[in-house]
Amino acid sequence: MPLFVSPLYSSMAMDVTNMQDMENMFRTAVDYAGSLDILVNNAGLNITKPAIDVTEEDWDQVLDTNLKSAFFCSQKAAACMMENKGGNIINIASQMGFVGYWNRAAYCSSKGGMIQLTKTLAIEWAEYHINVNAVAPTFINTELTSSMFEDKAFEKDVYQRIPLGKLADPSDVTSAVLYLSSTISNFVTGETIKVDGGWTAL
Secondary structure, X not given: OOEEOOOOOOEEOOOOOOHHHHHHHXXXXXXXXXXXXXXXXXXXXOOOOOHHHOOHHHHHHHHHHHHHHHHHHHHHHHHHHHHHOOEEEEEEOXXXXXXXXXXXXXXXXXXXXXXHHHHHHHHHHHHHOEEEEEEEEOOEOOHHHHOHHHOHHHHHHHHHHOOOOXXXXXXXXXXXXXXXXXHHHOOOOOOEEEEOOOHHHO
């Protein structure tokens, strides 16, 4: 997971499932930039298979990457933000945290947990002026998802579930993140913004 630590967009990489890597990253970021104002928990993984076939290793890999890492990154970021008397934490959840979908038992569980985690952290850290929110996208139109839509039955099913009739673009998600990172959203906390084209409104 890359972390941007300065206005010049310097970055470093880390393994979000490695606690020592995480500790080193936050220490380096704060030493370099002097403070930490915004954290976006965007690391994500999905192992697609029927629930009956999910192994313990599959489950742990998905939950550790998607949920455990978000909690401990948030914990370390909050410690820095408490010293600064404020900050913004944005979790990248998913519409799958609100609805079920085939072959995604671990993924849906991790994203549902992230949505609940967002609410809990928002309540606990409000007194420190740390806003904690989430963005829940639908399927995004990227190179990583293009292979999934080679399955025409899957493509048809997804498109018919989105009232707007198209996939989200990356900019649809980043716009929501920018809103939650800015002073415009000062009084918003514990919220999950769905960027799903209306999927969960059905």
